[in-house]
Amino acid sequence: MTVFDDYLNKHLSEVDKARADFLRLHPSLENVMGRDVISPEVDVLNKSLAYLAAKVEQKIDQSYPDVILKIFDLLAPEFIRPQPSATILNFTPKERVMLSAVTINKGTQVFSSQEGANRNVIFTTTDLIKVPPLSLAEVATERKNHKVKVVLDYDVLEGAVFSLADADMRFFINRQLSQAYSLYYALFNKSVSVCYIINGKKIPATIKDYGSNRFNLKYLDRECSRINLFQEFISFPERFLFFEIIAGGKNITIDKNFYIEIIFDDRNNDVVDIDIDTFILGCVAGINLEKATAIPIKRKPGTSQYPLYIDSYDESYSICDIKRVRSFTVTDGVKKDYQAISLIGDKVGGAYEKVTALADKCNQLKFSLRFPSDDLSDKDEEEIIFTDLEVFHTTAYERMALSSVNKLGDGAPACFNVKNITRISEPLLPDLSGDSLWKLSGCFSGQYFNIETKDGLSKSIQSWKSFIYHGSKYQAIINRFVDSIKSVNRKLSAFPYKDVILNGVDIKIEVNGSKFSDKGEMYLFFNILKEIMFDRVDLGSLYRLLITDVDNMVDMLWTNIK
Incomplete structure (x- = not known):
């Protein structure tokens, strides 16, 4: 008997x-x-009907994955067909078409043909x-x-x-992330x-x-059914790789060739060579609306000021040539009661893909700080120990970013905790030495956090002890840390710091007389370190992107912690 006979x-029957x-x-009709x-005629008809029905059911069962994929391709194509979730768009002026500076408004829709798709x-x-x-025309390096x-x-x-007043001389550093960070650092610290x-005339x-703070995605919140996805977009590394060169006299009219x-x-001979594709004018971040909203979006006439196209643009409508400089693919990791970790991996050619690893695959996480002092041996490094909570995983090429999903609600960044801290394997910026990073941060940590897993994350959620960093040898660094916390306090009005108390060589942070505990304290700790390591980042603006009601953030944290 065959399968078809069944x-x-x-x-x-x-x-x-x-x-x-x-x-x-x-x-x-009984007779x-x-x-x-x-x-006989009715018998043949009945058996033929049964035969055809059996063939159809067998075909459906055998082709079930294909059928489901086709259905999903119609209803939710972003789940089965890889699409870039975000990209860096480059607008290149057309010769004899653009005769003055052109404004591309925020929210302009840009179309890109996708290989293998209709x-x-x-x-x-x-x-x-x-x-x-x-x-x-040319880039010269001497x-x-x-x-x-x-x-x-x-x-x-x-x-x-x-006129320079009517144009944005805004550049995107189009290099692999390690080289781009090196150039970014050189621009702000080594340019004389x-x-x-x-x-x-000079x-x-x-x-x-x-x-x-410039690439504010909040304007899309009303259209987006997955707000958490937008919180992840805010932390992609390229947001640090934009800069502007502003002339002293912005009302200068330009009609001839010029130089910068x-x-x-x-x-130290560490400034990398710059070629014609390194600093790109006319770049802006773009978000894939269809992937972010999880529903097919049809273009509405009149939505965009210009009907712009990437790859297959229409010559008669487009005022600029457009290309995707770098794209990012985000896989939604919201699963198992929001216990997920996010990581960004470095890809060939500088592209990045955001993937997720579920929390049930691991039970331990560890990372550490290392101070930039030549006279300290490995044994001088101390450990900070926490018990288990939700954990944030990052590779050596990503900065610390609170962008994953958690139990505090859609409007709040995630709070994370770690278990063991040991020596890190390599810095976040591999092309920069510890001393360079010390100068870059200005106050703390010779190297950045590099988190590595052993068997993965813990499934359980437990309370943890408040963090205390020991080490009398580091008193000067602790003092700088305290100054940085006070600097954070001035920038972030959302956290009403009462005081920072030095108890011998231990550091404890109090807010309104009560020590932060559980998720709240770890939240505070990570964000202080973020502000210290990236002192050019306005975290207040970042929070305003992530949190709808900043004034009630602390109350919200405590409510959810309890």
């Missing part, structure tokens, strides 16, 4: 049952369809950008006497005239001279950070 016998039910309603007197990916810009009518001079030679498009050279300029000159102090 399907056939099943449907023959169903047909026989249906025949009996039919005869009860139509007894006059034609009765069990003992059924005609539909476009819809990106929307997360910030307003004013694209100047420029093209980069090294002499421990200094590096970089000259960016820009051509004004034919017939174009614009920055100027525009227009008509042979105009002093300054380099300004264009960080996380940057001189670095390169005594």
